[in-house]
Amino acid sequence: SQTIHQWPATLVQPVGxxxxxxxxxxxxxxxxxxxxxxxxxxxxxxxxYSVGIGQISSxxxxxxxxxxxxxxQFILSSKKLLLSDSGFYLCAWxxxxxxxxxxxxxxxxxxxxxx
Amino acid sequence: AQKITQTQPGMFVQEKEAVTLDCTYDxxxxxxxxxxxxxxxxxxxxxxxxxxxxxxxxxxxGRYSLNFQKARKSANLVISASQLGxxxxxxxxxxxxxxxxxxxxxxxxxLTIIP
Numbered sequence: 001s002q003t004i005h006q007w008p009a010t011l012v013q014p015v016g017x018x019x020x021x022x023x024x025x026x027x028x029x030x031x032x033x034x035x036x037x038x039x040x041x042x043x044x045x046x047x048x049y050s051v052g053i054g055q056i057s058s059x060x061x062x063x064x065x066x067x068x069x070x071x072x073q074f075i076l077s078s079k080k081l082l083l084s085d086s087g088f089y090l091c092a093w094x095x096x097x098x099x100x101x102x103x104x105x106x107x108x109x110x111x112x113x114x115x
Numbered sequence: 116a117q118k119i120t121q122t123q124p125g126m127f128v129q130e131k132e133a134v135t136l137d138c139t140y141d142x143x144x145x146x147x148x149x150x151x152x153x154x155x156x157x158x159x160x161x162x163x164x165x166x167x168x169x170x171x172x173x174x175x176x177g178r179y180s181l182n183f184q185k186a187r188k189s190a191n192l193v194i195s196a197s198q199l200g201x202x203x204x205x206x207x208x209x210x211x212x213x214x215x216x217x218x219x220x221x222x223x224x225x226l227t228i229i230p
Contacts, residue, residue, distance in 0.1 A: 101148070
């Protein structure tokens, strides 16, 4: 069965510091991968998605970037964090088959607080 | 552009009663998928049920069913025989088909089950 991991689970960082959040998927190959952010009490906002190694699409221009160095690894980064980057970051995967019934499955999330 | 509306920010329901969570959507596409997710206090997004726009029957998954009214563009989630463990945030989401990777979420409904 497929599993998705995220770390760290929680993170407190000062403004201006760098960021690296990691997401890995097990039990599947060539998945579509996604990064979402959820502000407190809000819905999810898609930040980036990737359909293959080195292929990144950005949905919202911002202070963040994403990379996919390996098939089942997705990294969210920032060179200098802003207060507005605080939130709950969720990674998700979906089968590459592109069947309309394929849902996205989410990881446990990383709660980021920027002070 | 896709848009999901969940008009109930919070609901309180007696244990063992049925509950309906409202979701309306807006899209100009004819082919799309609708999803419901549950987010407990731990933060993980748990997939509950899927409805395709061309599905002739309403989707059901155990105690979850989807009341899909295509002409009204509504996709309400029905939970039968509610349990204390059903207390969580519930999100409705939509994905337009044919190469669209974006899953658009509503703002969610916080459901509280009262013993």
